[in-house]
Amino acid sequence: MTTEVTIGNDRHALKRVSTPPEVHGKQDLAYEHVTQLDQDEDLGFALRGHSFNPLIDAAQPLLGLVIRLRRLHDFSNVESLYETVRDQITGLSDEVRQHGYDNATLLAYRYALCAHIDEAVMATPWGNAVWSQRSLISYHHNETWGGEKFFTVLARMQLDPEKYRDVLEFKYLCLCLGFKGKYAQQHNHPDTLNAIIAKLHKVLRSLRGDTAERLTDAHVNVAHQRQRLGRSLPLWAPWALAFVVLAGAYTVFEVKLARSTDLVLQSLNNILKP
Numbered sequence: 001m002t003t004e005v006t007i008g009n010d011r012h013a014l015k016r017v018s019t020p021p022e023v024h025g026k027q028d029l030a031y032e033h034v035t036q037l038d039q040d041e042d043l044g045f046a047l048r049g050h051s052f053n054p055l056i057d058a059a060q061p062l063l064g065l066v067i068r069l070r071r072l073h074d075f076s077n078v079e080s081l082y083e084t085v086r087d088q089i090t091g092l093s094d095e096v097r098q099h100g101y102d103n104a105t106l107l108a109y110r111y112a113l114c115a116h117i118d119e120a121v122m123a124t125p126w127g128n129a130v131w132s133q134r135s136l137i138s139y140h141h142n143e144t145w146g147g148e149k150f151f152t153v154l155a156r157m158q159l160d161p162e163k164y165r166d167v168l169e170f171k172y173l174c175l176c177l178g179f180k181g182k183y184a185q186q187h188n189h190p191d192t193l194n195a196i197i198a199k200l201h202k203v204l205r206s207l208r209g210d211t212a213e214r215l216t217d218a219h220v221n222v223a224h225q226r227q228r229l230g231r232s233l234p235l236w237a238p239w240a241l242a243f244v245v246l247a248g249a250y251t252v253f254e255v256k257l258a259r260s261t262d263l264v265l266q267s268l269n270n271i272l273k274p
Helices: 056-071 077-098 104-121 136-141 149-157 165-176 181-185 191-206 236-273
Strands: 001-007 010-015 072-075
Touching: 001 181, 010 236, 056 072, 056 077, 056 104, 077 104, 077 136, 104 136, 104 165, 104 181, 149 165, 149 191, 165 191, 181 191, 191 236
Parallel strands: none
Antiparallel strands: 001 010, 010 072
16 A cells, blocks of 8 residues: 655655555544545654653654654655754753753763664664765764664663652663664673663663652541431331330230140140049
C-alpha cells in the first residue's frame, strides 16, 4: 500500500510495512490507521508532557517521531525531514534553556537527543545514505558519531546525579526506547545495556524516592464519628413482645395441664368404680 505524506510544500510517496484494515471513523484513530493524519508536516506526535522533568516533556514529540520512523519501510524526502527535525531541535534547545539549566546539562541533553534520532534514522533502509552525510550530531555538535560519547558523558554525570538528575532521566528514557550507541555491534549488547539501565535506574530511584504503592490512602478520608442507629420501634414494643410470648407460653402450659388433669381424674374414676 502506498500512502501520501505532506512535508513542507511537496507530496511524496510513503510505503508502510503493513496494510491497515479498512475501518470507519479513521479520523479518530491512531497514526498507523489514519490516512487523513498523513497531512502531519513533521511526522511527529502532538504530545507535550506535564511531568516533573521539563527535558522529557519538551522532547516527547521528537521521541514519538523516532518510534514512528523506525516503522517506515520507505521514505523519499529525507532532506525535508532532516531540515524539519534540525530546526525543531534548535527551538527545543532555546525552550529548555529558559528553565535555568546549566550549559553542561543543555549540551548533554541536545547531544543525547541528536544521537538518538540519528541512530534511529540511519538504521532504516531509506535513511542511512542521505542522513549520514549530514547528521544532527554533525550539525549541532560538529561530530560524526555520538554512539560512544553518549555513554562517556553518562558515566561522568552519574558521579553527581543530583545535579544532573533531569538529563540522566532523559538518557535513561533514550536507552529504554532502544538507543544502543557503541554497543550495537557487540554480540552481548542486550546484557550490557540492561546492566547500564539497571544501574542508572537504581541511581535515579534513590533521587526520586520509592513509588507509591497506591495513589491514595482511603483511611485518611474516613471521618471518625460515632454513628447511632435510628429508632425504628417505639419503646413499648419490646415489652409488648415479651407479654405476647409469656401469654402464649402460659396458654400452652395451661392447656397441657388441663389435659393431664382430665386423664388423672378419669383414671381415678375407673379405679373407684365398684
